[in-house]
Amino acid sequence: MHIVVVGLNHRTAPVEVREKFTFAQGDLPQALQELKNTKSVLECVVVATCNRTEIYAVVDKLPRYSHYIRGFIEKWFNVPREQFRDYLYSYEEDKAIRHLFKVTAGLNSMIIGETQILGQVKDAFFLAQQNQATGTMFNELFKQAITTAKRAHYETSIAENAVSVSYAAVELGKRIFGSYANKKVLIVGAGKMGELTLKHLRVSGLKQLYVVNRTFSKALELAESAGGTACQFERLAELLTEVDVVITSTGATEFVLTHKMLQTVVAQRKSRPLFMMDIAVPRDADPKIGELANVFLYDIDDLEALVESNMEERQKEAAKIELMIDNEMIAFEMWQRTLGVAPLIQALHQKASSVHEETMDSLLKKLPELDERQIKVIRKLTKSIVNQMLRDPIVRIKEMSAQRHGDEALDYFTQIFALEEILAEQHMESDEKQHNPSKENEQSSTTVQGWQREMTTLALP
Known part of the structure; x- marks a missing residue:
């Protein structure tokens, strides 16, 4: 195979x-x-x-x-x-x-x-x-x-380590704040990047979320998917005075967040820091905004540098x-390599059991006066002798089968114990199972389902 x-x-x-x-x-x-x-x-x-x-x-x-x-x-x-x-x-x-x-x-x-x-x-x-x-x-x-x-x-x-820009933006906020649990986050833009960002935010403990988009219906759809609040685009400046983090990713061709707008916002925030992550191309935020007091602006190049570093990790x-x-x-x-051992061991046990039964039958015919207790003791002792004789050969063939020339060892083992006929019978039974596999699959499914139940209790990291 x-x-x-x-x-x-x-x-x-x-x-x-x-x-x-x-x-x-x-x-x-x-x-x-x-x-x-x-x-x-x-x-x-x-x-x-x-x-x-x-x-x-x-x-x-x-x-x-x-x-x-x-x-x-x-x-x-x-x-x-x-x-x-x-x-x-x-x-x-x-x-x-x-x-x-x-x-x-x-x-x-x-x-x-x-x-x-x-x-x-x-x-x-x-x-x-x-x-x-x-x-x-x-x-x-x-x-x-x-x-x-x-x-x-x-x-x-x-x-x-974050290896997407949207994920990196969320992780950067985590590094700064430790947690989003008590922070207000504003997403500007309800496109694909905004949606991806929201997915990462959702598992970060965020409780207060606002979404702004020029098309309000899209903002509403995105906000509702995460239990957030959709706001009209005209309220953007007002929201900037309230939130702690802004993640912007619109498809606009001009600055959505201007230097003049943020000057007014900063004056109203009373020294509270504002973290802004601009993952749009072209950029949504005027880079001069980063020069304002208590405003920390990161653009996509900053985040991609983080992604590249994380990819190396x-x-x-x-x-x-x-x-x-x-x-x-x-x-x-x-x-x-040990797969071939099982049929040999099974054949060896089968042959030994057959020899043992034949010997017991002969013994009982020669000693008919034995009572049930005596027969039981003799059977147990002779069976023990057989098992002890088989123990070392079985241990050795298991070890040898896993070595480099394991196939040759299996062949020698078969010849030494004359197991060819029994193995041929096993092969015929195996062929029959292949034509009617339902029974074999029922047995194998029991094992698989056992560890399947075990693994489904473990959450993915």
Whole structure:
């Protein structure tokens, strides 16, 4: 079995291409079933967001898997593969596994270190698992990737530094005041930047918010979404005398906040400081305003310098996460190597149990005078002898299977204990389960749902 990923994202495809390959949420169960039924595919998970569409799969053969998965993409989206071939990437084995770890931890995102993708990968995996599209391999791999990403966000500060201008504006205010709880904030402009700024303010403990916009209905809509107060644009100067923080982001081509207006405002504020963050381009605030007493003006260049500094900090934290991923990949490889041990141990126990039962039957025929108590004691003691004889070989083969030539060790073990016939029977039973996987998925879902319940109780950082 081989782990692969085929997909496209914001780095390989422009938005006009990405939008052609988005899965409707309601269609994903059917897509997973069709993908699972695709030739060569044994397990699959689809991670679909606004910035990426990725198909993770466990396949039986490497040479042709890409052809079959591209065929699925072509058929599902009704787009000839010639139109998307150049935008796709595909990774195999270790590269595919590392890619999943990096995606889940936010290292492959447009904004490095963002946490939203973690929830999206988790939801994608749970959906695939619920639709019986995953098995032993992905149940382990995705669990490990999600757990590692969560640990990465808790153990590093990668998500703590503002890396968008709107977020930086809000964080700068936090640095100055410590908290927005008792401060009055005015947002000038109800466009996209104003909306983004408001989202960041909403989780910062803000209680008193005012929104001003030339189109009052837009100001009203934005203010109501956050429990704030919309005001007519004509009240701008009046509000400037009352608030503590101003964040402005209009689309105006001339100064909305003039030097003359702020001179009047400063006179009425009686030495109370006013912090102004101008994130508009062109600027909304006359730069000469920053020369007035007790007025602290920051423009987009100031904030972008902060963003750049914070991005450098995130890169440092990302390097720490890369080391975590290295260790987790080693752990997953060790787990993969030991997968072949379980059938051998099961076969060995089965053979030992059979020999034990045959021996007991022979003993009882030769000693018919034994009573129930004596038979019980003999059975227990002989069973103990068998288990003690098996203990060391089992411990050793577990250790050897995780080493470099583990496959050879498994082969020798099979030959030494003559387990070929029992393993062949196990293989036939496994083939039957693949044709009727419902029972196996019921068993695996019990394990996954257990840690799923555990993880959903943990809030994203």
